[in-house]
Every structure is written in C-alpha cells, then in structure tokens.
Amino acid sequence: MGLFKKTEPRQATGENIYKESFYQTDTGMCLLTHPDFEIFDANNSFASIFGFEREELRGSLFAVVWKKCEERDLFFTEIIRNGHSPPKATRVLRPDDSERDIVISGVRLDEDMILITVFYLG
Numbered sequence: 001m002g003l004f005k006k007t008e009p010r011q012a013t014g015e016n017i018y019k020e021s022f023y024q025t026d027t028g029m030c031l032l033t034h035p036d037f038e039i040f041d042a043n044n045s046f047a048s049i050f051g052f053e054r055e056e057l058r059g060s061l062f063a064v065v066w067k068k069c070e071e072r073d074l075f076f077t078e079i080i081r082n083g084h085s086p087p088k089a090t091r092v093l094r095p096d097d098s099e100r101d102i103v104i105s106g107v108r109l110d111e112d113m114i115l116i117t118v119f120y121l122g
Contacts, residue, residue, distance in 0.1 A: 028102075028118035030057075034111065037062040037076065049102060049120045051094030062116075066092055066104075079106045079114060089121070 028046030047054040050065040078085040087105040101121040
C-alpha cells in the first residue's frame with residue numbers, strides 16, 4: 001500500500017467547512033455589513049494585520065482599520081458598482097502608528113454582506 005490511503009469522508013456540513021476555513025486561514029478575512037460597513041466578523045489574521053484583537057473589531061466600522069481616504073472610498077465604490085474590487089496594494093496606519101503594506105480585495109456576497117481579504121506584504 002502506498003503513502004496515501006482513502007479516509008472516511010468527514011461528516012461536516014458545508015457551512016462548518018467554510019467557517020473553519022474562514023477562521024484558520026493565514027489570509028486576513030473580514031465580513032462587512034452593507035450599507036453601513038460595520039465589521040460583522042473577522043478572523044485573527046485580519047485583526048493582526050491591522051494591529052487589533054479580533055474581539056475589538058466586531059461591531060466596529062471599517063474606518064477603524066482603514067481610515068477614510070480617497071483610495072478607500074474608490075475601493076468600496078468599485079465593490080458596490082461592480083460586485084468586486086480586484087487586489088490593490090496600499091499602505092495602512094495601525095493603532096501603534098506603524099505602517100503596513102497590504103494587498104486588499106473585496107467581493108459583494110449579496111445586498112447585505114461584503115467579504116474583504118487582505119495579505120500583509122511584510
């Protein structure tokens with residue numbers, strides 16, 4: 001028998017698999033409500049990239065992690081108009097006044113929810 005053997009299929013629901021993926025990935029991920037851009041949920045990677053604890057972000061406006069600027073406004077306008085924004089490199093200021101170079105993208109999941117993904121370029 002080879003190195004790989006067939007395993008029994010996991011009895012997890014699709015929702016659980018996606019939930020686990022959301023929380024365990026190294027990619028920063030955040031769910032925002034629309035139209036108010038409130039952080040519904042974020043994973044630890046997302047919080048860490050921006051210098052926060054995950055619990056601090058829930059219920060906060062997205063402006064907490066990316067201050068209002070023309071670039072941010074254009075990013076969200078593109079998501080609302082086109083349903084997505086392709087990856088964009090930018091720099092954000094963290095609460096400790098350090099800067100982070102990131103790549104950010106977003107997709108509108110439905111009328112009420114937006115998914116943001118972020119990679120740290122450090």
